[in-house]
Amino acid sequence: MLDKKELSKVLTRALRRGGDFAEIYVEEKQISNVLCEDNRIEKINSGREKGAGIRVLKEGRTAYVYTNELSPSGLERAADLAAQVLGSNNNTEHETINLTPRQSGCQLKYLRMPDRVAFDEKITRVLAANQAAREMDAEIRQVTVALADVHRKLQIANSEGDLTEEEQVRVRMVVNAIAARDGMIQTGYESAGGALGWELLDQVPIEDLARDAAGRAVAMLSAVPAPLGKMPVVMHAEAGGTMIHEACGHGLEADLVQKGLSVYKDKLGEQVAIEKLSVIDDATIKGKYGSFAYDDEGTPAQRTVMIDRGILKQFINDRLTAGYDGSALTGNGRRESYQHKPIPRMTNTFIAPGEDDPEKIIAGTEYGLLVKKMGGGQVNTINGDFVFDVQEGYIIENGEIKHPVRGATLTGNGPQALLDIDRIGKDLGYALGVCGKEGQGVPVADAQPTIRIKALTVGGIGSDDTPKTIKRIRRM
């Protein structure tokens, strides 16, 4: 990593053609990926990368230059390029910037660094998971186990004099199982991860993950095609929070709001959800996949209540967007790597638990879809339409969980969905993933209690068993 003097020199140089703000983000990263498929370790990938991204802001415009050349001359060239691209012609010497390192009070603690774990140990755990999945059922045809870890050292220095240094570690494991019966193939997937070191594998045994994935794949072999049309949906807490991430998370990112691209713009202070609903983004939760001590602009992690008992209170922002509307920084300026500029991103986003008994929510539903696992999703923030994928779903009839269904995507409209939630359980379940926006991905977690939404559109292929409350498919 670079020393204070070097960082200060770069910042000063980057501002010599004028500018309101300059920042350098230095990243050193070590990764390892162990992949098991076809009953053997298929590949191991390990690598090291170092680079720096220099950003200059001037009158709302951004210059961004990145490079792997971290020698003094390499950084000088990068700083010059960043200074020059915003088009000013005068060469003014900027005064030296004095950097004050932040107190490292809220550093995350890791028990065991994954890059110090020998590959042999990683291989043993991965093979054990593979074995556990295959032993679950004879119908398991193929298993993929992936164990990935990342160890990053970051330095973020800016022209306001802040110097933030952080060490970030993440471990993630994913198991995909494929089951086959009579020419039909179905898959089951399970993952776990966090801003943790190797201790994650003690907290969440990878073999358990593998067994769950295999069990799900086999269960889906008996699933019938999901029904088609609008119906009540109960989302179990164990399904995770993909719905809230897509239904309103993106729409509450300040850049989309300020550009007029969010259906939630102009709605601060208004009721956007039922009174019992609160939606929170919180990067301070220990160990979750979206957690950190500082965001990628050096702002300390925070808990932001975006929707408070139905009222829209706050958007999540970064320095640029907070500067535009005079809001306090919420610590959501994130970037995928030194190769990307920061933009407002979610961290750990969840619906706060309520008061209802999850069992009673299901028992009180006459007909609907029970979602026990969600996959990925997508949203159009301008109109609020979102989709997400149901990995494990069941029909509820007269309050009882009936047969599994497959092949369903749920679609709805964010603002409408938040008003259509009529039950909020007192439990809470997390899911993790990588959120993509503007070509960059960041690790996030999302969570919700067991909730019921009055109506979402289920995009199944349908069958003739759908009850009379649902419109029958008109076959051609």
Added chain:
Amino acid sequence: MHKKEEMLTKAGATALDAARKKNVEAEVFLLYNRELSIELREARVETLKEAEEIGMGVRVLNHGRMGFAYSSDLSRAAILEVVDNAVSISNCMIADEYQCLVEPSQYYPPVSCFDQQIVDTMLEEKINLARASEKAARSFDKRIRMVEKSAYEDSHSITVIMNSNGLQASFAQNLAGIYIALVAQEEEDSQTGFAVKARRKITDLNPQQLGQEAASRAVRSLKARSMDSQCLPCVMEPYVATRFMGLLLPSLYGDAVLKGKSLWADKIGQPVASPLLQITDDGTLEDGLASAPFDGEGTPAQKNELIKDGLLQSYLYDNYSGRKAGRQSTGSGRRGSFRSLPAIGSSNLIISPGSLSPEQMIADIESGLLITEVMGMHTANPISGDFSLGACGILIKAGQLTRPVRGITIAGNLHQLLQNIEALGSDLRFYGAKAAPSIRFSQLSIGGE
């Protein structure tokens, strides 16, 4: 750039030498990449990004045991460390008789992937391309409320591959692209539109056409609402068809077939789709975005006929899977960067067009749906082929486009869908390295009210 190629080659030689001293075979993949990205908002430059990256990926074969490590640091000490790491990893692996490095070739196809004009065009002219798409979009219709982003991007890279079989090959490539995203508004209703085009030659970029396309996509979805759930014949626009091609691809991968992850295993020569369907993977296509003289392991590029008259002709193989299947690499060992091993992937993937215009395809439909957008494709299941996606479109009644729809789902199984192809349009369009015409299907399940 010539100096960069020399530097990469020298680094590669250092790595091969270190590997030889450790008594292992090795392959080195080296890449230097530069990118320029300009984003305009309201005709002003909002973000300008200029960047470069460099790195190497070293694959070693230690008596049949494979190890891989990469680094962005090409100093001598770092290179020796990468080779060391790769060898350490190989010591943990089991020997695999199918692991082997590509043999040097006498012939690499003379593919043109470099346009000097991209290099020679001044920054201001590039900015003007983005300005021109924005201007064209705004003048198309007064309901265009705002242009979210109008962008220009280009990239330039040098790739060098060397291995201990004596293979040493390199090439330079560049490409340029424009992109526009905007919002149309009518009363309370706002809808998005976008258009993107990337080409090998900067003179093939037409910003006026791009701006108009994006604007027309937004305007035609204004006042869209849902529709009744039903099964209907559908026409997919080329962009939507290319998204489905991405879902289809894994069934064609040789390694997926070997691992029991493809529903098309043991189906060579058999019908897997309507006899109207022809799909080709062509790494030698003139001006193709994925064209290159060789793939990510040094196998010369070639043209692969995958589906002909609906019959499966071939899978895609890299060196490893080709050998394991008792066949040969199809030049499909692809790498996006030095950070990973090659993996099977398509190059330029093309669904051959038919003879009907899109208007003719729609004119035949009494009641149906033109599908213009899909959401959530990354959640579809390439192994089972099941898909259930959010969608937008325009209803077809008596052969005419009527009202726009949104907030619906389309669902089905991809393999079934391919059997249901009724017609292919003449309007072949490239999106990245995938090309498709409009496609008409006899029926699709639509979820709405």
